Amino acid sequence: MTRGRLAPTPTGYLHVGHARTFALAAARASAGTLLYRTEDLDAGRCRPEFADAAIEDLRWLGLQWTEGPDVGGPHAPYVQSQRLPWFRDVWSQLQATGAIYPCDKSRKDVERSLTAPHAEDDAEPIFPPALRAPIGAGREAREPGPTNWRFRVPDGETIAFVDALQGPQAFVAGRDFGDFLVWRKDGFPAYELAVVADDHAMGVTEVVRGSDLLLSTARQLLLYQALGWAAPTWAHAPLIVDAEGKRLAKRTAGLSIRELRQKGKTPEEVLTAPLDQLLD
Numbered sequence: 624m625t626r627g628r629l630a631p632t633p634t635g636y637l638h639v640g641h642a643r644t645f646a647l648a649a650a651r652a653s654a655g656t657l658l659y660r661t662e663d664l665d666a667g668r669c670r671p672e673f674a675d676a677a678i679e680d681l682r683w684l685g686l687q688w689t690e691g692p693d694v695g696g697p698h699a700p701y702v703q704s705q706r707l708p709w710f711r712d713v714w715s716q717l718q719a720t721g722a723i724y725p726c727d728k729s730r731k732d733v734e735r736s737l738t739a740p741h742a743e744d745d746a747e748p749i750f751p752p753a754l755r756a757p758i759g760a761g762r763e764a765r766e767p768g769p770t771n772w773r774f775r776v777p778d779g780e781t782i783a784f785v786d787a788l789q790g791p792q793a794f795v796a797g798r799d800f801g802d803f804l805v806w807r808k809d810g811f812p813a814y815e816l817a818v819v820a821d822d823h824a825m826g827v828t829e830v831v832r833g834s835d836l837l838l839s840t841a842r843q844l845l846l847y848q849a850l851g852w853a854a855p856t857w858a859h860a861p862l863i864v865d866a867e868g869k870r871l872a873k874r875t876a877g878l879s880i881r882e883l884r885q886k887g888k889t890p891e892e893v894l895t896a897p898l899d900q901l902l903d
């Protein structure tokens with residue numbers, strides 16, 4: 624039985640892209656269970672009113688989940704900011720395997736030692752191997768402390784998986800992505816650790832999300848391996864584009880679920896109408 628999830632980050636109002644990806648997640652889990660998790664670890668950007676609005680907007684669309692902040696369930700709490708002890712526990716498990724190391728390099732350090740300018744504007748720079756801590760660094764740590772921690776990726780290894788919607792995928796560690804953050808010096812887990820820890824703890828069997836996170840899946844697979852956990856399957860939904868092929872993420876003005884609702888659009892239109900029609 625599929626156990627799916629909706630995992631919004633409450634940094635703003637959800638838009639039509641979220642609506643469609645989440646509706647797909649709900650449809651694919653319709654014969655099983657769907658849970659709802661609020662990913663609010665970025666305290667500087669997340670707001671409780673956006674978390675409440677997300678639930679209200681998705682309910683208005685007709686999505687139904689049976690476990691989440693607004694309903695009970697065996698895996699509560701479903702709010703990541705209430706789950707720090709669990710994330711600490713997962714940090715300890717990773718630290719015990721030697722898969723992660725403390726990293727005091729700043730963004731400036733990283734920029735300075737990048738040899739080539741990165742290809743795409745929005746591509747994240749690969750963490751330079753020259754800045755890695757030596758093997759064994761951090762082995763004596765009992766807590767993360769006020770420092771970043773990174774996962775040491777196996778350079779040159781191909782991380783492959785079959786996506787239920789996008790087909791076979793392959794990324795090369797050290798070339799497509801480098802040592803990634805698992806813990807932040809502000810005391811919170813980084814996204815990659817938190818999402819793997821919670822999908823595992825909550826028994827998620829299929830992750831449906833936007834294809835902007837395809838590369839993250841390779842990182843997350845490495846975490847599943849290091850932790851000795853079975854990975855879920857993935858279905859990355861294509862990103863919504865307008866008539867000119869422009870990605871929605873670049874032009875969300877007027878396309879939040881709430882604005883569309885206020886304009887009198889129906890849930891059906893929000894979920895299926897061409898973008899340009901929604902902007903009328």
Ligand code: GLU
Nearest residue numbers: 630631632662818831832
């Ligand atoms: N919370 C993440 C976001 O809203 C999605 C995480 C995921 O689906 O893995 O971008």
